[in-house]
Amino acid sequence: MASNTDDIAAGAVNLELEAMRTDDCSWQPCEIYFSPTGGGLVVKYEDNDSQDTLTNEKEALMRIRARSLPLQDDDCAHIKPGETVLVNRDSESEGGFFDAEVEKVIRVRHSKRTKCRCSFMIRWLKKDVNGGSLTVPSSSVMRLANKSINHHPTISAFIDAVQLSNSSDSDMSPQMDIVGDFDLDLHDLLEKQIEGIRNSVHGSKKRIRDEISMFEDVSKPNGRTLKVEISTEKKSFKEVNPESKAKGWTKKTRIPCNPTSNN
Structure with missing residues (x-):
């Protein structure tokens, strides 16, 4: 009988991902893998040959997430005002899926013979997306998966590598401080010794001059x-x-x- 941990691991391996593009902040399905040159985590987008390279943990967790899901059956009944959803911006000049906040749900009674006819009044979360508030059909709306990506094998390995690198850098810093403090103490000690020798020589010369003058x-x-x-x-x-x-x-x-x- 499979344990809960095994189920999580198996689900993480099969977890589909999406990533936010840097050029327009749209979300697209993606694949991820380690850079062959060791320069970070490569994100390859599904719709074209473009890709991005991520180099730190914070950026990876902000720009990669579990793939959003289309609304099915009565999923629309679980969406509440204030919730973040992924909405298809369908136009001739520009398309793509962008994050939006639900302002109002316009519900229509479901029928077994027809698809969901509910609609949502949404507001784009990205300020650069024009249009302000608008009403979109349920077919253009996707629910966020809200699943952790930390157990994804590639993501997990990337985070471990970044944390190990940061830990190694932090361990070296105190050693450099100790060396710097030692050099400073030694320098001060030598300065004091040199000053003592100078004072001793000056005092001896003064005593000799005093005795000769007498x-x-x-x-x-x-x-x-x-x-x-x-x-x-x-x-x-x-x-x-x-x-x-x-x-x-x-x-x-x-x-x-x-x-x-x-x-």
Whole structure:
């Protein structure tokens, strides 16, 4: 015994479709298949060789639906004002089936010997279709099937492929954000390190200049010259006597930072 799921699957396979054309928004029976080049879903219209290619799920669900059905027997009795129907716009210059809203139902008693003679006052839903409100016979009206196309094998596969592609793109975005944040943090860290090095070098140079300015070479009246040697640990000084230098020896004398005597 076939399950309800099996019945839905079998019905979806045999489901006939119609699609809305982009040039005039008319609905026509169609066939659908995947593009051989992988560019989307191809919609081939039944009446001619023209076709459209759909590339996203929203567009596919808006422009493809289950094929509308002609009115039979007492179907007209189930159509109410405000309902959307598909109506044949039959004229010499332009024809086609377009969506319309039922404004009023003009009912005529059915007879077994004649076809339905009911008529409908409708209003075109497409603004570009001229004519405004008009009355059409039941033979020009079709009921919308109101069946889901999501279980149609081709439609279902197309939707899955689009969602998978969108999911893959979304998964990559956070990774790109993480990489961008890491690059930004690393850049800031390097800038701070470079700034620290610059400040350290600037401070060292300033201390050296300050120490040198405190201990400049001084000439004494007795002809001796004080030569200053600066140590990083202690400040020591050498007093050099030109006469003793000539003899090959040097007398080291420790002097205060601010000498007040001439000795």
